[in-house]
Amino acid sequence: MKKSVIAATVLALTLSTSLSFAAPEQTGSPQIRWQSAGTLSPAVGQTENIGVAGMIAGTSHGYIIAGGGANFPNGGPAVGGAKVTYPDIYAMKATDKGLIETDHQVLPFPAAYGASVTAADGVYYIGGSPDTTAAKAITRLTCDDQGKLHYQTAGTLPFTFQNGIAARNGQTLFLGLGKQDGSLSRNFYAYDLKTGALERLADFPGKAREQSVAQLLGQTLCVFSGGSDTAYTDGYGYDLKTHTWHKLADAAIDGQGISLLGARAVRLNEDEMLVIGGFNKAIYDDAVAHLSHLTGAELTAYKTAYFGRESTDFNWNRHILVYNVRSDSWRSAGEIPFAAPCGEGLVLLKDKIISLNGEIKPGVRSNRIYEGFIMKE
Numbered sequence: 001m002k003k004s005v006i007a008a009t010v011l012a013l014t015l016s017t018s019l020s021f022a023a024p025e026q027t028g029s030p031q032i033r034w035q036s037a038g039t040l041s042p043a044v045g046q047t048e049n050i051g052v053a054g055m056i057a058g059t060s061h062g063y064i065i066a067g068g069g070a071n072f073p074n075g076g077p078a079v080g081g082a083k084v085t086y087p088d089i090y091a092m093k094a095t096d097k098g099l100i101e102t103d104h105q106v107l108p109f110p111a112a113y114g115a116s117v118t119a120a121d122g123v124y125y126i127g128g129s130p131d132t133t134a135a136k137a138i139t140r141l142t143c144d145d146q147g148k149l150h151y152q153t154a155g156t157l158p159f160t161f162q163n164g165i166a167a168r169n170g171q172t173l174f175l176g177l178g179k180q181d182g183s184l185s186r187n188f189y190a191y192d193l194k195t196g197a198l199e200r201l202a203d204f205p206g207k208a209r210e211q212s213v214a215q216l217l218g219q220t221l222c223v224f225s226g227g228s229d230t231a232y233t234d235g236y237g238y239d240l241k242t243h244t245w246h247k248l249a250d251a252a253i254d255g256q257g258i259s260l261l262g263a264r265a266v267r268l269n270e271d272e273m274l275v276i277g278g279f280n281k282a283i284y285d286d287a288v289a290h291l292s293h294l295t296g297a298e299l300t301a302y303k304t305a306y307f308g309r310e311s312t313d314f315n316w317n318r319h320i321l322v323y324n325v326r327s328d329s330w331r332s333a334g335e336i337p338f339a340a341p342c343g344e345g346l347v348l349l350k351d352k353i354i355s356l357n358g359e360i361k362p363g364v365r366s367n368r369i370y371e372g373f374i375m376k377e
Contacts, residue, residue: 031374031375032320032333032334032353032372032373032374032375033372033373033375034336034337034338034370034371034372034373035370035371035373036338036368036369036370037098037099037354037368037369037370037371038098038099038368038369039051039367039368039369040066040067040090040101040356040357040367040369041090041101041104043086043088044088044106046073048367049367050071050073050365050367051071051357051358051365051366051367051368052068052069052070052071052086052112052357052365053069053070053071053112053341053342053343053344053357053358053359053365054068054069054070054112054113054114054128054163054343055067055068055069055112055116055343055344055345055356055357055358056068056069056089056111056114056116056123056125056128056141056345057116057123057264057344057345057346057347057356058116058117058118058122058123058141058347059118059123059347059348059349060118060122060123060141060142060143061142061143061144061145062093062143062349063091063092063093063102063143063147064091064092064093064094064099064347064349064354064356065089065090065091065123065141065143065149066089066090066092066345066347066356067086067088067089067090067107067111068085068086068087068088068089068107068110068111068112068114068125068128069085069086069111069112069343069345069357070083070084070085070086070112070113071083071084071086071365072084072363072364072365076307076362076363076364077303077307077362077363078303078304078306078307078308078363081363085110085111085112085129085130086110086111086112087106087107087108087109087110087111088104088105088106088107089104089105089106089107089111089141089149089151090103090104090149091103091104091143091147091148091149092147093147094349094350094352094354094371099354099369099371102143102146102147102148103143103147103148103149105149105151107139107151108134109129109131109133109134109137110129110130110131110134111125111128111129111134112128112129112130113127113128113162113163113343114126114127114128114129114135114161114162115127115128115161115164115165115166115175115178116166116345117166117167117168117173118347119168121140121142122140122141122142123140123141123142124138124139124140124154124166124168124173125138125139125140125141126138126139126157126161126164126166126173126175127157127160127161127162127164127178128161128162128163132160135160135161135162136156136157136158136159136160136161137153137155137156137157138153138154138155138156138157138173138191138193139151139152139153139154140152140153140154154193155173155191155193155196156196157191157198158198159180159181160179160180160181160182161175161178161179161180162178162179162210163178163179163210163211164176164177164178164179164180164185164210165177165178165212165213165214165223166214167214167215167216167221168216169216169240171192171193171194172190172191172192172193173190173191173193174188174189174190174191174201174216174221174238174240175188175189175191176188176189176201176204177204177208177209177210177212177223177226178209178210178211178212179210184208184209184210184228185208186203186204186205186206186207186208187200187203187204188200188201188202188203188204188238189201201238201243202238202243202244202245204223204236204245205236205245205247206232206234206236207228207232208228209226209227209228209232210226210227210228211226211227211261211262211343212224212225212226212232212260212261213225213226213260213263213264213265213273213275214265215265215266215267215273216240216267217267217270217271217272217273217323217325218270218271218325218326219239219240219241220237220238220239220240220325221237221238221240222235222236222237222248222273222323222325223235223236223237223238224248224251224260224275224323225251225258225259225260225261225263225278226260226261227259227261227262227279227284229288229289229292230281230284230285230288231259231261231279231280231281231284231285232259232261233250233251233252233257233258233259233260233281234247234250234251235247235248235249235250235251235323236248237325248325248328249323249328249329249330251275251278251321251323251330252330253319253321253330253331253332257281258278258281258317258319258321259278259279259280259281259284259317260275260277260278260317260321261278261279261281261284261342262277262278262279262342262343262359263275263276263277263278263317263342264276264277264341264343264344264345264346264355264358265346266346266347266348266353267348268322268348271324271325271326272322272323272324272325273322273323274320274321274322274333274348274353275320275321275322275323276317276320276321276336276340276341276344276346276355277316277317277340277341277342277343277344277358278316278317278340278342279314279316279317279342280314280315280316280317283314283315287306287362290302290306291303291306306362307361307362307363309361310361311339311340311360311361311364312339313361314361314362316340316341316342316360316361317340318335318336318340319332319333319334319335320332320333320334320335320336321333336355336370338355338366338368338370339360339366340360341355341357341358341359341360341366342358342359343358343359344356344357344358344359344366345357345358351373351374352371352372352373352374353371353372353374354369354370354371354372355369355370355372356369357369
């Protein structure tokens with residue numbers, strides 16, 4: 001296929017940060033220079049790409065893999081528009097001229113709201129499909145040296161899996177929470193990629209939830225926030241050596257709790273993870289209460305007012321947050337200069353952070369891709 005350059009327009013913004021992207025002993029305060037990197041090509045059968053949320057996202061052999069996701073092409077929840085989930089998957093290469101799309105394929109199933117894990121041998125996508133068989137599958141996606149996409153089934157779960165967390169250590173995938181067979185769950189497992197054996201581990205100690213953020217830092221799987229009928233800000237760590245859970249610091253800046261429900265995270269180094277996005281707790285909790293209890297004309301009026309708000313009115317988290325497991329602490333590394341996304345694709349590729357699409361207010365997606373260049377001192 002013909003390669004297409006995804007145009008990049010530099011935003012007139014640089015953000016001071018206090019991140020340490022190198023090894024823990026090599027500290028520094030680089031800046032992140034963000035630029036718009038255009039949009040993905042349209043999904044098969046579509047004339048434009050309006051953006052999605054709940055994406056597959058990761059890297060393989062220096063290429064970005066992203067795709068799947070869902071949106072409302074015929075109007076959002078306020079007007080009863082149906083959600084559409086896509087099977088399209090893309091490969092991109094980051095160059096000095098911007099992102100170059102090297103491949104665009106169609107998976108044999110629509111994919112959204114699964115868990116993506118980047119490993120040395122590819123991107124593992126767990127569950128996340130309206131198709132029951134695919135919602136139990138573990139799919140491995142890779143790129144070859146030319147940026148051509150390949151995928152294969154790497155395992156099968158005995159339950160459907162959606163909006164949960166996952167991480168890989170050696171040949172073991174740790175996964176859990178989210179919706180399992182359609183219900184919110186605290187169940188947590190280890191899946192052996194060699195044998196296909198699934199082991200039930202100690203239950204997650206917090207309340208059952210979905211859309212948490214999680215990364216493996218050292219020998220601790222760190223899990224934060226998520227939500228059910230309320231948005232949570234708490235954090236817990238699973239120790240891979242002792243096979244036990246313990247409490248971690250709540251997601252907070254200056255003593256103010258921050259919901260990371262719907263946010264995305266990348267692992268920076270052995271000690272740190274970076275998080276972008278998150279629904280505002282007060283607004284989310286209020287909306288859930290109203291949408292679940294109002295009926296008739298009152299419900300219609302509330303939906304019209306709620307979904308008609310501007311994206312800035314939802315006050316989603318714009319902080320670039322960094323958690324350090326060694327100090328068990330959070331800090332802000334500035335703010336993103338674009339609309340706060342939830343359910344976006346977020347990847348780290350060498351000295352670049354790439355944010356792809358995502359929801360910018362309930363029912364509305366962004367089709368933009370942004371690159372954050374980590375500036376060296």
